[in-house]
Amino acid sequence: MARQKYRAVLADLDGTINRGDQLIPGAAETYSRLSEKGVKWIFVSNSARRLAHQLAEKINRLGLSVSQGQVINSASALLDEISRAWIGAKLYVVGEPPLVRGIADAGGVIDQSHEKVDIVVVAMDSNFNYDKLNTAFQFLRKGALFWATNLDTTFPTEGGFVPGSGAIVAAISAAIGRQPDKVFGKPHSDMARLALRRLNLTPSECLVVGDRMDTDVLFARNSMMDAALVFTGATTREHLLHYNFRPEYLFDDINGIQELFEEENK
Numbered sequence: 256m257a258r259q260k261y262r263a264v265l266a267d268l269d270g271t272i273n274r275g276d277q278l279i280p281g282a283a284e285t286y287s288r289l290s291e292k293g294v295k296w297i298f299v300s301n302s303a304r305r306l307a308h309q310l311a312e313k314i315n316r317l318g319l320s321v322s323q324g325q326v327i328n329s330a331s332a333l334l335d336e337i338s339r340a341w342i343g344a345k346l347y348v349v350g351e352p353p354l355v356r357g358i359a360d361a362g363g364v365i366d367q368s369h370e371k372v373d374i375v376v377v378a379m380d381s382n383f384n385y386d387k388l389n390t391a392f393q394f395l396r397k398g399a400l401f402w403a404t405n406l407d408t409t410f411p412t413e414g415g416f417v418p419g420s421g422a423i424v425a426a427i428s429a430a431i432g433r434q435p436d437k438v439f440g441k442p443h444s445d446m447a448r449l450a451l452r453r454l455n456l457t458p459s460e461c462l463v464v465g466d467r468m469d470t471d472v473l474f475a476r477n478s479m480m481d482a483a484l485v486f487t488g489a490t491t492r493e494h495l496l497h498y499n500f501r502p503e504y505l506f507d508d509i510n511g512i513q514e515l516f517e518e519e520n521k
């Protein structure tokens with residue numbers, strides 16, 4: 256039997272596996288067929304509105320049977336960094352309640368009444384307001400590190416696109432006059448490192464599948480992995496002309512990746 260080139264798929268969610276609350280046709284079948292062949296799957300999402308285990312529950316509700324360990328989001332990478340190097344650090348968090356609780360559970364100390372904090376974390380926050388903008392600004396002025404979960408300026412909802420984490424980061428950046436010191440989401444490779452640790456594989460054994468050039472395909476390149484771009488989300492074939500890089504593979508949808516795992520094709 257010819258050996259498969261890839262042993263794992265790192266799949267983006269929105270625009271690749273699902274659109275909102277709907278699975279993309281055939282995604283569940285592709286997932287189970289490749290899983291039966293021994294291919295490992297990790298789902299990588301920039302969203303930090305939920306923690307990874309909550310995202311796993313959502314994927315299960317959509318009809319894809321995944322374990323908690325198969326889901327990594329930008330919050331996972333952030334919490335991993337805190338639990339490995341920043342236990343006891345004081346943080347101010349612009350973010351949704353699950354992220355705030357997750358940071359506290361990972362060992363960060365959250366208290367808005369501090370004079371100074373070590374790190375200001377900025378994520379999607381549906382209750383973002385002037386007071387939070389000012390608090391983040393004041394802490395950053397006093398020398399706090401500036402971390403962002405991800406820089407996606409919008410994200411899709413049932414009712415269409417809405418402003419995302421990147422828009423909030425941009426507001427804070429504009430006030431303080433500098434960009435974040437660290438970003439955990441795609442295209443940065445933190446989530447890939449986390450995935451490789453879980454999979455115990457090398458980058459060349461992994462295939463990234465996603466619908467965006469500037470996050471998914473760049474994420475693959477930054478992580479030394481091959482990429483397959485699918486046209487079920489944010490990118491059309493015409494968009495490709497605007498980029499001076501290309502993914503290794505182009506497919507109409509995620510079902511196309513099955514041909515990369517057929518033994519006779521090697």
Ligand SMILES: [Mg+2]
Nearest residue numbers: 267269270466
């Ligand atoms: Mg996507």
